[in-house]
Amino acid sequence: MQRYLITGASRGIGRAIALKLAAPDRKLFLVGRDQEALVEVFTEVEAAGATPEILVCDLTSPQALEDMVSTLGDEPLDLLVNNAGTATVKPYDDVTLEEWQDALALNVTAPFLLTQKLAPRMPAGASIVNILSVAAKTGFPGWSSYCACKFALEGFSQSIRAELRDKGVRVINVYPAATATDIWDEIDGDWPRDKMMAPEETAEAVAYALSRPASVLVEDITVGGLGGNL
Ligand SMILES: NC(=O)c1ccc[n+]([C@@H]2O[C@H](COP(=O)([O-])OP(=O)(O)OC[C@H]3O[C@@H](n4cnc5c(N)ncnc54)[C@H](OP(=O)(O)O)[C@@H]3O)[C@@H](O)[C@H]2O)c1
Secondary structure: EEEEEEEEEOOOOHHHHHHHHHOOOEEEEEEEHHHHHHHHHOOOOHHHHOEEEEEOOOOOOHHHHHHHHHOOOOOOEEEEEEOOOOOOOOHHOOOOOOHHHHHHHHHHHHHHHHHHHHHHHOOOEEEEEOOOOOHHHOOOOOOHHHHHHHHHHHHHHHHHHHHHHHHHOEEEEEEEEEEEEOOHHHHHOOHHHOOOOOHHHHHHHHHHHHHOOOOOOOEEEEOOOOOOOO
């Protein structure tokens, strides 16, 4: 049975990826903090024939992350999806140190730690998918904290891609544009949700990259609404 771990699987893009990848002979570890929401995804994943397991974890805590990883056992892991993320959106001089550090902890340090702990147990043919953003390539006003995180994850991803290539582990980067998820609830402003992409589009992109033969690496996929960045 293939074993996949998806962070931020309780809603939004992570949930869509979990549902897209749910299939018989796959075990899906669903990581997040919101147990109730994870139970709903568990039910949907199970109905699709996969074997889900919920791992409640606050990924901003390195100790909680390590404890979560230790429950996985020693079996190989075939896929790590670093998806969990948060956005602090405000002018750079209003961002507090705490907000800055919290964003880095979830968006950058957690993928670093998960990669460091899990890549050694990934066989040739396994994949790491990093959910970045168009904000990993372009700075947007008011998005300095978010862009700093995504640019950092971009650099990390490119480097580990080169380091893991010889091991046969593929590092796939996906760059969604604005997507209609709960992440926008906490962001001030009038954001046109109706013009945003559905999270399922990013899940389709991830599934496509994973569906290629193990000898083929789809390095980067940028996907967004035809209306451009909102
Ligand atoms: N939506 C967009 O427009 C967009 C565009 C480009 C890229 N992205 C990226 O896509 C990824 C998913 O975003 P989304 O739009 O789906 O956001 P979302 O709907 O807000 O979901 C965020 C996910 O991250 C998890 N999460 C948040 N804090 C966590 C923590 N401390 N520990 C563990 N899990 C945590 C949440 O789970 P719990 O609440 O259960 O903890 C949730 O499952 C992020 O990396 C985001 O930057 C989003």
